[in-house]
Amino acid sequence: MKAAIIGGTGYGSIELIRLINKHPYLEVGTVVSNSQAGNKFSDTYPHISEIIEQPLEKFEPNQLADKNDVVFLATPSGVSSRMVPELIDKGIKCIDLSGDFRLRSVEEYETWYKHSPADEGYLKKAVYGLSEIYPEKIKTANLIANPGCYPTATTLGLIPILKTNLGDYDSIIIDAKSGVSGAGRGLSLTNHYAEINENLKAYKLGAHQHIPEIEQVLTDEAGNPITVSFTTHLVPMTRGIMCSIYIKLKEKVTTEDVHQIYDEFYKNKPFVRVRPIGKVPSTKEVWGSNYCDIGLHVDPRTNRLTVISVIDNLVKGAAGQAIQNANIMNGWDEQAGLQDIPMYP
Structure with missing residues (x-):
């Protein structure tokens, strides 16, 4: 199947191309970037100069529908909501990596x-693509709202x-x-080297757009x-x-009890790995992969559960989960094209 990518020069797009390039059933079709249409993709990313040769194209829904079977939209928020209706109405499946179809409430x-x-009609058509939780709905969907990176790690x-x-x-x-790639490829003080190097800062306190998504799920x-x-x-x-997650427990339970709950819940979910008791995952251990690794600890003094959940924000938090959803939509092996061993160190 041919896969079009809209938003062609961002980090989400280049990660989609990396993963699709080795997928057994997908190949890269049209790559859309209105701002750089006519340029070669390799002008932006020279490391794929012999892999993707076609020039970037403008958004033309008729041509996209004629040449491609599925469209991944890796666009900024507020863009895909205008593009998706034109594509869905032409019968092409869409997987949206922005936040435009994640929230059911237009007011929120x-x-x-x-x-x-x-449009509310398309919001109702969208299926929230948390692959491990909603596979049955994903199987029959034509429009997937791919979850955000923070919500994926948190809700799992x-x-x-x-x-x-x-x-x-x-x-x-x-x-x-x-990590800084979550802010995208655009230049700003947020990801300026001198601002972020040897620095740690909190941001968007009480105002992060992923809060209502997390709470909805x-x-x-x-x-x-x-x-x-x-x-x-x-x-x-x-x-x-x-994500270091803390929740009070209403009953006295042990780490062993909670570990058994998580092991059972995710026993048939190949991309969620529940670590053995006493083992805590780190971000490097999922780098470049579609895994979500989870560590658990119940503090008997406070009766509070600590959950440590780690993902690669560009893979399980974006492009990898999008391809996982495409696999489920098409009845393929859920792991197709996503069986990478994490890169280490």
Whole structure:
């Protein structure tokens, strides 16, 4: 199948190309970048000069639908909401890596993203693509809202305990840290070398656009309204997310008890690895892969569960999960094209 990529010169796009290039059933089709149409992709990324030869193209929905079977949209927020309706109406499947179709409430989207929302009709058609949790819905979807990077790490880390009703829903604290690639390729003080090197800073306190997405998923899975305290930090590394998650437990349980819950929950989910008791994952151990690694510890003094959840923000947090969703949509092996061993060191 031919896969088009819209938003051709960003980090999400180049990661999609890296993964699709070795996929057994997908090949790169049209690559769209309105700002650089006519230029070679290798002008931006010389390391793929003998892999992707075709020039970047403008967004032409008729041509995209004629030449491609699926479209990945790796665009800034507020862009894909205008493009997707034209593509869906032409019968082409879409996987959107922006946040435009993740929130069901148009009011919440306007509040948190500061853009005009997508049409409600298309919001209702969109399936939230958290691959491990919603595979049955993904199988029959034509429009996937690919989850955000922070929500992927956070929700995969919390859903098993919330399903048991052992956790105190009002006590959830998420301390999240991301590498600089999460800010995208655009230049700003946020990712300026002199600003980020040898520095650690919190940002968007109480205002991060992933907060309502996290709360929406957790509320759905817990069956009760969930609000979280969520603080993000930028750390001086290129890739990776670590979420340190804290939740009070309503009953006295041990680390062994909780570990058994998580092991059972993810036993048939190849991309979620629950670490042995006493082992804590690090971001380097999932670098370049589609894995989410989870470590668990119950403190008997405080009766609080700590969950450490790590992903590569560009793979499981973006392009890798998008391809995982494409695999599920098309009835392929969920792991097709995604069986990389993490790169280390």
